[in-house]
Amino acid sequence: xxxxxxxxxxxxxxxxxxxxxxxxxxxxxxxxxxxxxxxxxxxxxxxxxxxxxxxxxxxxxxxxxxxxxxxxxxxxxxxxxxxxxxxxxxxxxxxxxxxxxxxxxxxxxxxxxxxxxxxxxxxxxxxxxxxxxxxxxxxxxxxxxxxxxxxxxxxxxxxxxxxxxxxxxxxxxxxxxxxxxxxxxxxxxxxxxxxxxxxxxxxxxxxxxxxxxxxxxxxxxxxxxxxxxxxxxxxxxxxxxxxxxxxxxxxxxxxxxxxxxxxxxxxxxxxxxxxxxxxxxxxxxxxxxxxxxxxxxxxxxx
Amino acid sequence: xxxxxxxxxxxxxxxxxxxxxxxxxxxxxxxxxxxxxxxxxxxxxxxxxxxxxxxxxxxxxxxxxxxxxxxxxxxxxxxxxxxxxxxxxxxxxxxxxxxxxxxxxxxxxxxxxxxxxxxxxxxxxxxxxxxxxxxxxxxxxxxxxxxxxxxxxxxxxxxxxxxxxxxxxxxxxxxxxxxxxxxxxxxxxxxxxxxxxxxxxxxxxxxxxxxxxxxxxxxxxxxxxxxxxxxxxxxxxxxxxxxxxxxxxxxxxxxxxxxxxxxxxxxxxxxxxxxxxxxxxxxxxxxxxxxxxxxxxxxxxx
Numbered sequence: 001x002x003x004x005x006x007x008x009x010x011x012x013x014x015x016x017x018x019x020x021x022x023x024x025x026x027x028x029x030x031x032x033x034x035x036x037x038x039x040x041x042x043x044x045x046x047x048x049x050x051x052x053x054x055x056x057x058x059x060x061x062x063x064x065x066x067x068x069x070x071x072x073x074x075x076x077x078x079x080x081x082x083x084x085x086x087x088x089x090x091x092x093x094x095x096x097x098x099x100x101x102x103x104x105x106x107x108x109x110x111x112x113x114x115x116x117x118x119x120x121x122x123x124x125x126x127x128x129x130x131x132x133x134x135x136x137x138x139x140x141x142x143x144x145x146x147x148x149x150x151x152x153x154x155x156x157x158x159x160x161x162x163x164x165x166x167x168x169x170x171x172x173x174x175x176x177x178x179x180x181x182x183x184x185x186x187x188x189x190x191x192x193x194x195x196x197x198x199x200x201x202x203x204x205x206x207x208x209x210x211x212x213x214x215x216x217x218x219x220x221x222x223x224x225x226x227x228x229x230x231x232x233x234x235x236x237x238x239x240x241x242x243x244x245x246x247x248x249x250x251x252x253x254x255x256x257x258x259x260x261x262x263x264x265x266x267x268x269x270x271x272x273x274x275x276x277x278x279x280x281x282x283x284x285x286x287x288x289x290x291x292x293x294x295x296x297x298x299x300x301x302x
Numbered sequence: 303x304x305x306x307x308x309x310x311x312x313x314x315x316x317x318x319x320x321x322x323x324x325x326x327x328x329x330x331x332x333x334x335x336x337x338x339x340x341x342x343x344x345x346x347x348x349x350x351x352x353x354x355x356x357x358x359x360x361x362x363x364x365x366x367x368x369x370x371x372x373x374x375x376x377x378x379x380x381x382x383x384x385x386x387x388x389x390x391x392x393x394x395x396x397x398x399x400x401x402x403x404x405x406x407x408x409x410x411x412x413x414x415x416x417x418x419x420x421x422x423x424x425x426x427x428x429x430x431x432x433x434x435x436x437x438x439x440x441x442x443x444x445x446x447x448x449x450x451x452x453x454x455x456x457x458x459x460x461x462x463x464x465x466x467x468x469x470x471x472x473x474x475x476x477x478x479x480x481x482x483x484x485x486x487x488x489x490x491x492x493x494x495x496x497x498x499x500x501x502x503x504x505x506x507x508x509x510x511x512x513x514x515x516x517x518x519x520x521x522x523x524x525x526x527x528x529x530x531x532x533x534x535x536x537x538x539x540x541x542x543x544x545x546x547x548x549x550x551x552x553x554x555x556x557x558x559x560x561x562x563x564x565x566x567x568x569x570x571x572x573x574x575x576x577x578x579x580x581x582x583x584x585x586x587x588x589x590x591x592x593x594x595x596x597x598x599x600x601x602x603x604x
Contacts (some may be wrong), residue, residue: 096421115398117468150433156429157426162429
C-alpha cells in the first residue's frame with residue numbers, strides 16, 4: 001500500500017510510524033488470551049490487527065501534533081477510533097450485509113471464526129472504543145473526554161456511520177444521483193474521518209479558526225477518499241486492494257463511477273484532494289504530512 | 303407481567319410508573335421517522351419500545367431516588383442502559399446466535415424487518431447509549447458522566463455482557479458445573495444489572511457503605527433473576543413469557559435447572575432473593591420497593 005511512487009517522504013514515514021504505534025497500543029489494550037475463553041479476544045485482535053492503512057489513527061496523530069497534544073493521549077483516541085472503524089468492517093462483511101470473504105488479503109472475521117463470533121467481536125470493539133475514551137488516561141480534563149465520547153458516538157451512530165450503512169444497503173438496485181451518493185458516503189465514511197481530524201482539535205482545545213480549517217480539510221478528504229474507493233472497486237485488482245473488488249457493480253449499487261464515469265470521477269477526486277490541502281494554509285509547513293495525505297488518498301492503488 | 307398476586311403494591315406502582323416514564327424518554331430521544339430514510343430509526347424504536355419489564359430502568363430510578371438524584375438525570379441513564387439491554391436482545395435473537403422468532407410476544411427485529419437491519423439497529427442503539435451518557439444533560443459533573451460511560455462499557459463489553467454471551471454460545475452441547483453457569487450468568491446478565499444499581503450511587507456520589515450495600519444487593523438479585531429465567535424457560539409457557547421457551551434444553555445448554563434440578567433451583571433462587579433484600583438494611587424503609595423487587599423476580603411468571 002506504500003508502493004505508489006507519488007507517496008511523499010513525510011507521509012511514507014508517518015504512515016509507517018503510525019502503524020507501528022497503533023499496533024503496539026492495540027496489542028497493549030487487547031492482550032492475547034489462550035484457551036476457549038480467549039476466543040472472543042482473539043477474534044477482536046484478528047479484526048483490528050490485520051493491517052489496514054490506519055488512515056484514521058494517522059489523522060488523529062497528525063492533527064493532535066498541530067496542537068502539541070501528548071502522543072500517549074492521541075494514541076488512545078486513535079485506538080478508540082480504529083476499534084470502531086474495525087467493528088464496522090467486521091459487521092459490514094457479514095453474510096447478511098455485504099457478504100465479503102476477503103478483507104486486507106485475509107479471510108474476514110466470520111470466515112476465520114464464525115458468524116456469531118464476528119457479531120460479538122464487533123459489538124465488543126464498539127463498546128471498547130467508548131471505554132478507552134472515557135478513561136482518565138485519555139485526557140486529564142473530563143469535559144474533553146465527554147466531548148470525545150459524544151462526538152464519536154454521533155459520528156458512528158444512526159446519524160452517522162450506521163445510518164450511512166443503512167442507506168447503502170437500501171441503495172442496492174436503486175439509482176441514486178450524485179448528491180444522494182455524496183450524502184450516503186458522508187455518513188458512511190465521512191463522519192468518522194471528520195471526527196478523526198476533529199479529535200486533535202478537541203484534545204488540543206484548538207481555537208475556532210483552526211477547528212474550521214480541519215473540518216473543511218476532513219470534508220474534502222473524506223469525499224476524495226470515497227471517490228478513490230469507488231474507482232478502485234471498478235478498476236483495481238484483488239491483489240492490490242486486498243479485498244474483493246467489483247462488488248458495487250455486482251450489487252447494482254450507484255457509485256461515483258457509475259454516475260460520473262471513470263474520467264470525471266478521477267478528475268473530481270483530484271480536485272477535492274487539492275482543495276483539501278488548500279484548507280490547511282493556517283498551519284503553514286507543520287501540516288505538510290496532511291497535505292501529502294490528501295494527494296495519496298486519490299493516487300493509492302489499494 | 304404484573305399479574306402475580308405476590309407483587310407488592312409499592313413495586314406494582316413503581317413498575318407502571320417506570321414503564322410510562324421510560325417509554326416517554328425513549329420516544330423523545332428517538333422520534334419516529336417516516337419514509338425510506340426512517341427505516342433504521344423505526345427498527346430501533348421497534349426493538350426498544352415493545353414492552354419488557356424495564357427492570358434495569360426501575361433499578362436506576364429506585365437507587366437514584368435513595369440519594370436524591372434529579373429524576374431527569376436518572377431517566378437518561380435508565381434510557382442509556384435500556385438501549386444497551388435492547389441492542390443485546392436484538393443481536394442475541396439473530397439467526398447466527400439464538401435464532402429466536404419471538405420476543406415480548408412479537409416477532410423479533412430481524413423477523414419484523416430483516417437481518418441486516420437488525421444488526422444495524424443493535425449497533426446504533428449500543429452507540430446511542432454512550433452518546434446519551436456523555437451529554438451534559440445527564441449530569442452537571444463531567445467526571446460523573448465519564449465514570450458512567452466507563453462503567454457501562456465495562457459491564458457491557460468483552461469483560462461483561464458480550465463476554466458472557468460468547469461463553470453462552472460456546473456452552474451449547476458442553477456441560478458446565480454450577481460455578482461455571484454462575485460465572486457465565488454474572489457476565490451475561492449480572493454485570494448490567496449491577497451497573498443499573500451502581501448508576502444511582504454514581505449519580506448521587508454515594509458514600510462507600512451505601513455503594514457496597516447496593517453492589518451486594520445487585521449481585522444476589524442478578525443471580526436470582528437468572529435462576530428464575532432458567533426455571534421459566536423449563537416450565538413457563540410462551541403466552542406467559544412472551545418469548546420462545548424450552549430453548550436451553552433444545553440447544554443442549556447447561557442451566558441452573560439442568561444442574562440443580564427444578565426444586566433446588568427454586569429454593570436457591572428464593573434464598574438469594576431474601577439475601578438480596580437483607581443487604582438493604584442501611585437504607586431503612588426507603589428501599590422497600592427494591593425489597594419487593596427481589597421477591598418479584600423469583601415469583602414472576604413472565
